[in-house]
Amino acid sequence: MNDATTAGCDACLRRTHLIALLAGRIEHERHRRRLPEILALPDEGLLGAVAGREVAAVRQRIARFDAPAARRACDAAGLAAICRHDVRYPARLLDAPDAPAILHVAGDPRVLTALVEPMEAAPAVAIVGARRATGYGVEVARALGRGVAAAGVTVVSGMAFGVDAAAQDGALEAGGPTVAVLAGGADVPYPASKRRLYERIVGRRVAGQRPPAKDPSPTAAPAGASAGARQVTGCAVSEMPPGFEPFRWSFPARNRIIAALGGLTVVVEAAERSGSLITAELAAGLGRAVAAVPGQVTAPQAAGTNALLADGAALVRDARDVLDHLLGPGAFEAAGAAVPGAGLEPRLCAVLEAVASGLDTAGRLAGGPSRDAASAEEVRRVGLALTELELLGRLRRDPGGRYIVVPGAA
Amino acid sequence: MSLARAVTFALDGIASRRVVAEVDLRVGLPAFNIVGCADAAVRESRERIQAALLNSAFAFPGRRITANLAPADLRKVGPGFDLAIACALLAASEQVPVAALERWAIFGELSLGGEVRPCRGTLALAEGARREGMPGLIVPRAAAREAALVDGLAIAAVSTLREVVAVLREEVAPPPPPDPGHAGATERLEDLDDVRGHAEPIRALVIAAAGGHNLLLAGPPGTGKTMLARRLPSVLPPLTHTEAVEVTRIHSVGGLRVGEGLAARRPLRAPHHTISASGLVGGGSSPMPGEVSLAHHGVLFLDELSEFARPALEALRQPLEDGRAVVVRRQRTAIYPARFMLVASTNPCPCGHAGSSRCRCTEGDMLRYRRRLSGPLLDRIDLLVHVTRPSAAELAGEAYTTSSSARATIAQARERQTIRFAEEGIAANAQMSPRLLRRHARLDAAGQRILSSAYERNHLSARGHHRVLRVARTAADLAGSPRICAEHVIEALTFRQDATTVQLAA
Numbered sequence: 001m002n003d004a005t006t007a008g009c010d011a012c013l014r015r016t017h018l019i020a021l022l023a024g025r026i027e028h029e030r031h032r033r034r035l036p037e038i039l040a041l042p043d044e045g046l047l048g049a050v051a052g053r054e055v056a057a058v059r060q061r062i063a064r065f066d067a068p069a070a071r072r073a074c075d076a077a078g079l080a081a082i083c084r085h086d087v088r089y090p091a092r093l094l095d096a097p098d099a100p101a102i103l104h105v106a107g108d109p110r111v112l113t114a115l116v117e118p119m120e121a122a123p124a125v126a127i128v129g130a131r132r133a134t135g136y137g138v139e140v141a142r143a144l145g146r147g148v149a150a151a152g153v154t155v156v157s158g159m160a161f162g163v164d165a166a167a168q169d170g171a172l173e174a175g176g177p178t179v180a181v182l183a184g185g186a187d188v189p190y191p192a193s194k195r196r197l198y199e200r201i202v203g204r205r206v207a208g209q210r211p212p213a214k215d216p217s218p219t220a221a222p223a224g225a226s227a228g229a230r231q232v233t234g235c236a237v238s239e240m241p242p243g244f245e246p247f248r249w250s251f252p253a254r255n256r257i258i259a260a261l262g263g264l265t266v267v268v269e270a271a272e273r274s275g276s277l278i279t280a281e282l283a284a285g286l287g288r289a290v291a292a293v294p295g296q297v298t299a300p301q302a303a304g305t306n307a308l309l310a311d312g313a314a315l316v317r318d319a320r321d322v323l324d325h326l327l328g329p330g331a332f333e334a335a336g337a338a339v340p341g342a343g344l345e346p347r348l349c350a351v352l353e354a355v356a357s358g359l360d361t362a363g364r365l366a367g368g369p370s371r372d373a374a375s376a377e378e379v380r381r382v383g384l385a386l387t388e389l390e391l392l393g394r395l396r397r398d399p400g401g402r403y404i405v406v407p408g409a410a
Numbered sequence: 411m412s413l414a415r416a417v418t419f420a421l422d423g424i425a426s427r428r429v430v431a432e433v434d435l436r437v438g439l440p441a442f443n444i445v446g447c448a449d450a451a452v453r454e455s456r457e458r459i460q461a462a463l464l465n466s467a468f469a470f471p472g473r474r475i476t477a478n479l480a481p482a483d484l485r486k487v488g489p490g491f492d493l494a495i496a497c498a499l500l501a502a503s504e505q506v507p508v509a510a511l512e513r514w515a516i517f518g519e520l521s522l523g524g525e526v527r528p529c530r531g532t533l534a535l536a537e538g539a540r541r542e543g544m545p546g547l548i549v550p551r552a553a554a555r556e557a558a559l560v561d562g563l564a565i566a567a568v569s570t571l572r573e574v575v576a577v578l579r580e581e582v583a584p585p586p587p588p589d590p591g592h593a594g595a596t597e598r599l600e601d602l603d604d605v606r607g608h609a610e611p612i613r614a615l616v617i618a619a620a621g622g623h624n625l626l627l628a629g630p631p632g633t634g635k636t637m638l639a640r641r642l643p644s645v646l647p648p649l650t651h652t653e654a655v656e657v658t659r660i661h662s663v664g665g666l667r668v669g670e671g672l673a674a675r676r677p678l679r680a681p682h683h684t685i686s687a688s689g690l691v692g693g694g695s696s697p698m699p700g701e702v703s704l705a706h707h708g709v710l711f712l713d714e715l716s717e718f719a720r721p722a723l724e725a726l727r728q729p730l731e732d733g734r735a736v737v738v739r740r741q742r743t744a745i746y747p748a749r750f751m752l753v754a755s756t757n758p759c760p761c762g763h764a765g766s767s768r769c770r771c772t773e774g775d776m777l778r779y780r781r782r783l784s785g786p787l788l789d790r791i792d793l794l795v796h797v798t799r800p801s802a803a804e805l806a807g808e809a810y811t812t813s814s815s816a817r818a819t820i821a822q823a824r825e826r827q828t829i830r831f832a833e834e835g836i837a838a839n840a841q842m843s844p845r846l847l848r849r850h851a852r853l854d855a856a857g858q859r860i861l862s863s864a865y866e867r868n869h870l871s872a873r874g875h876h877r878v879l880r881v882a883r884t885a886a887d888l889a890g891s892p893r894i895c896a897e898h899v900i901e902a903l904t905f906r907q908d909a910t911t912v913q914l915a916a
Contacts, residue, residue, distance in 0.1 A: 132774060134769065135764060135776070162772065162773050166773070363798075363801060364803075375810070376613070376810040379609035380609070380613060383613070383901070383904055384900050384904070386904070387903050387904040391863065391864050397796070400629070
């Protein structure tokens with residue numbers, strides 16, 4: 001395995017190993033001091049602060065640490081390791097004193113290393129939100145992910161159930177770059193139910209829950225027959241070593257990476273005291289902008305986001321708002337986002353425009369709002385056009401079967 | 411003479427077996443025993459027989475009476491043996507000629523007053539009498555139309571015990587059964603012209619009916635899912651005579667529509683979601699056909715599919731696969747035919763309002779809700795259609811179609827399938843195996859391109875791919891097109907099940 005795939009200096013590998021060894025102790029120590037403080041401590045300080053009675057044992061084990069073996073483990077898991085001394089390490093992460101020592105990358109590392117450039121040159125947006133999201137939240141997150149990615153902006157999120165996964169799914173639909181920051185090892189799909197999404201992000205199949213045993217080259221052609229021609233546009237990232245199973249603290253810890261990677265953090269849906277609000281807070285602490293999508297004032301899933309807005313977060317309605325906040329007004333048009341009907345036959349274009357105006361079923365479309373109900377054949381024709389548009393990715397069906405326009409899909 | 415025997419028949423699954431009712435009289439303390447693997451209802455017939463004889467002005471012998479129902483290894487269930495035992499008893503006590511009992515098979519239930527009541531399974535019992543070469547059959551008048559469906563059997567349709575005795579003594583000619591006829595043929599079926607709007611669901615119904623596909627209707631409460639499902643039988647082709655006889659036989663065995671004669675229309679069964687697995691596929695200590703069999707050649711409608719108990723839904727797999735339900739009870743196996751179309755309805759999400767702002771279900775809620783349905787059952791459902799609220803314009807307008815015009819198109823599509831599958835041993839597109847799909851569901855270039863791109867863009871799962879092919883074949887048949895073109899593939903994709911499930915699982 002060549003050095004481009006796996007690197008990481010001995011000191012950073014040891015640091016990662018140390019944190020993994022102390023993971024259980026860090027969970028205890030969190031009750032006494034804040035996580036960023038703990039993670040910002042130097043090796044010796046960390047040992048002294050959290051190891052407690054186990055300090056001697058841990059010190060012994062860390063003394064026996066075998067850096068080449070750690071590199072081999074990364075290779076075996078198909079992960080690239082990029083340490084903070086590597087030129088490919090995204091400098092924006094170093095804004096935080098507790099920046100991770102190493103980033104383990106599954107998938108195409110170039111999606112991550114592109115973020116070495118300053119924020120203006122390599123823009124990225126963190127889209128986060130509730131795991132228990134409503135249909136509305138999932139829909140908005142997917143639309144944001146798609147629209148932002150279509151403009152070439154990297155979508156950073158945590159691949160969690162609900163908003164996170166929807167945003168990254170949207171980004172993939174648009175073929176745009178996306179980075180999933182995981183709390184456990186980068187080779188393990190977490191949550192397990194998002195395995196398919198993970199496979200699409202990193203561009204390869206995962207056998208069961210085990211990491212693949214051979215051919216770990218992250219850019220290798222995916223095994224799935226249908227994915228043969230697909231370009232890998234994403235990667236999964238973790239600061240923890242391969243196979244690491246996350247502790248409770250691992251999730252706020254990965255949130256700090258999400259917040260630092262994004263120039264703007266958008267919270268789509270969050271209840272009060274939600275983890276997404278921690279991400280927003282961390283982002284604000286790093287001097288990053290924070291934005292939120294408004295929700296119904298009566299909905300508990302929108303309480304956190306509405307509170308953010310009340311506190312002065314930027315308001316986001318669609319991908320255009322996100323790009324305006326991130327890149328300055330007018331960037332959306334400059335990024336080449338197209339009008340809904342561009343590039344379609346006139347027949348399909350008319351149907352798409354009608355759906356955009358709020359006619360959401362074949363019957364309504366064929367009949368129009370005021371005319372008499374149309375003949376069955378006419379409705380059937382419209383239905384065929386709707387399905388064609390759906391297959392082209394211009395329309396989607398909501399869970400109730402109604403058609404909605406996919407933003408930024410041209 | 412103090413021994414006599416009468417021939418009767420006992421139900422065994424949907425067939426019947428010959429049973430001999432023997433009665434022996436001898437001197438001793440007056441007693442009346444029935445032996446021969448008889449259940450409680452049969453043993454109770456002692457009281458009914460005694461009362462019926464006395465109330466019909468016959469003598470009830472004050473001797474030791476033993477009745478035996480042979481063969482003794484077959485469980486005898488129900489009150490249908492009353493009349494045979496009573497006749498054997500009358501012959502043993504020399505009130506009717508013994509020889510007469512050789513010419514007639516007899517069954518029916520007795521009332522205390524001596525009236526003869528109908529019992530279930532008359533058609534199957536009459537078929538048994540014919541098979542065993544009995545020249546004649548004495549049946550309760552109320553069930554006689556069913557027995558008359560069997561050719562080559564003299565039928566005496568009786569209403570009282572006195573009438574039975576008169577027939578046996580040849581004092582009167584055997585009363586003929588009422589005209590067989592189609593029961594309820596004049597009743598109007600629920601018609602599609604009652605439906606306003608719902609163009610897509612109606613189209614899905616037509617495709618389902620044309621290709622024999624199972625159908626899932628998804629939509630919020632009160633949008634018309636049940637109304638649509640109830641109209642499916644109205645567009646299905648009428649029952650053939652053979653099918654009608656099968657339906658009549660099962661319904662009669664199941665105790666439905668006793669005495670109504672030949673079934674005229676395809677059954678629609680809509681069991682409540684609290685039904686048990688054995689209620690659905692058949693069972694019970696004395697096996698009875700379940701809802702799947704009562705829906706044979708018709709429609710099984712499962713409203714609120716996700717509310718059904720898991721074991722009940724699991725039990726549907728075998729009937730859906732094999733077209734029959736096998737019930738094993740006490741070392742006996744009963745096989746009931748169960749070839750039906752499944753129509754199920756479901757809410758799109760736990761609260762039912764998915765897609766509107768009223769819905770507060772989370773992605774996880776919806777996934778869990780859908781998981782309850784997923785698996786082998788959904789694999790057998792080719793079509794999913796969303797039922798949405800019709801627009802005001804549609805409600806005020808005309809119906810999109812009528813059942814009779816839809817039925818005509820469907821009949822043509824079915825005819826094309828009959829010709830195509832003449833040598834394949836299947837009847838409709840829905841039954842095509844992957845092998846038959848390769849042979850009979852070939853796409854033109856444009857259709858192939860669309861299907862491949864849908865698959866690659868994750869609009870379809872591998873299994874969904876086959877379902878789409880089957881439905882596209884039916885869409886082409888409805889259009890009278892021998893080849894499957896782009897249009898048919900697109901239409902099939904409109905009704906694909908994966909539209910929302912794949913996204914949720916992503």
